[in-house]
Amino acid sequence: MNEKDIEGARVVVAEACRVAAARGLMEGILGHISFRVSHDLLLIRCRSADDTGVAYTRPSDIRLVRFDGTAGAPGELDNGYQVPKELPVHVESMRASPDIRAVAHLHPPSIVAADLAGISLRPIYGAYDIPGAVLARGGVPVYRRAVLIHRTQLGKEMVTAMGDRPVVICRGHGITSVASSVQQSVLQAASLEELARMSLAVVSAGGTLVDIDDADWEDLPDLGANFNTGAVWRHEVARAATV
Structure with missing residues (x-):
């Protein structure tokens, strides 16, 4: 990616952080989203000395770092910026497949509660x-250790638990959602959080959770990326700006 593309990606990742916070997928100063720039470089939300939380993420909070946690370019970790301790969540997810370019590590409460x-x-x-x-x-799938994934081995364990699925629940912790785009990584998390919220509501009302009929899948078409990602993401960005 050239410098212009990297600056544009900073804006997208920052936007995604604000959307995730507005959706209640992460609170306060916890949680982070990343985007792969090259084989060993990624943009990731870092915390600064004057950080005010994920809901107020600025493009300048998205820093270019190497997979080993060092600055990806001169000045990237100046001014008190610190790489998330859970960088292995992102690095090991991206190492698992070249198709994974975006990773969202979030703390959706309904998903944690349902699990x-x-x-x-x-x-x-x-x-x-x-x-x-x-x-x-x-x-x-579920990664059954309620740990801070701050070591490479823990990141590898989480990726193993995820297998070939795009989302894994981290028990007593949150989720990791991977995708080819930042937008998709967040929208997957939002869909799963809504499913967890609905499941908890059904159980709380005394109901039983039952899968839809197999025959119904024939009439549940893929509405396409323009709708599922494009239109939905525009709504989420507009909504986040008003929260």
Whole structure:
């Protein structure tokens, strides 16, 4: 990527952080989103000495770093900027596949609560959120250690638990969502959080969680990237600006 592209990507990652915060997928100063620039460089939200939280992320908070946590260019870690301790979440996810360019490590409360309650996230609804239903149909794995993933070995363990799925629940912690784009990594997390919220509501009301009928999948079409990502992302960005 050239310098202009990197600056544009900073804006997108910062925007994604604000969207995730507005959606309640991460609170306060916890959580981070990254975007791969090259084989050993990524842009990632870093915390500065005057950090005011993910909801107020600025493009200048998105810093270029190497996979080993050092500055990716002169000045990138000046002015008190610190790389997240959980950098291995991002690095090991990206090392697992060249198709993974974006990683969102978030703390969605309903997902954490549902997992702790022993509720597996399954496709209990259809047209209410087709991408979310498809995501759940493939299964949502769980990394069962409630640890800070601050070491390479822990990052590798998490990636192993994730397998070939795009999202993994980190028990008692949060989730990691991977995708080819920053927008998709956040939207996957938002869909899964809504599914968890709905599952908890059904169980709390005394209901039973039942997967939709197999025959219904024929009439749950893929509405395409222009709708599922483009239109939805425009809404999320506009919504975040008003929260």
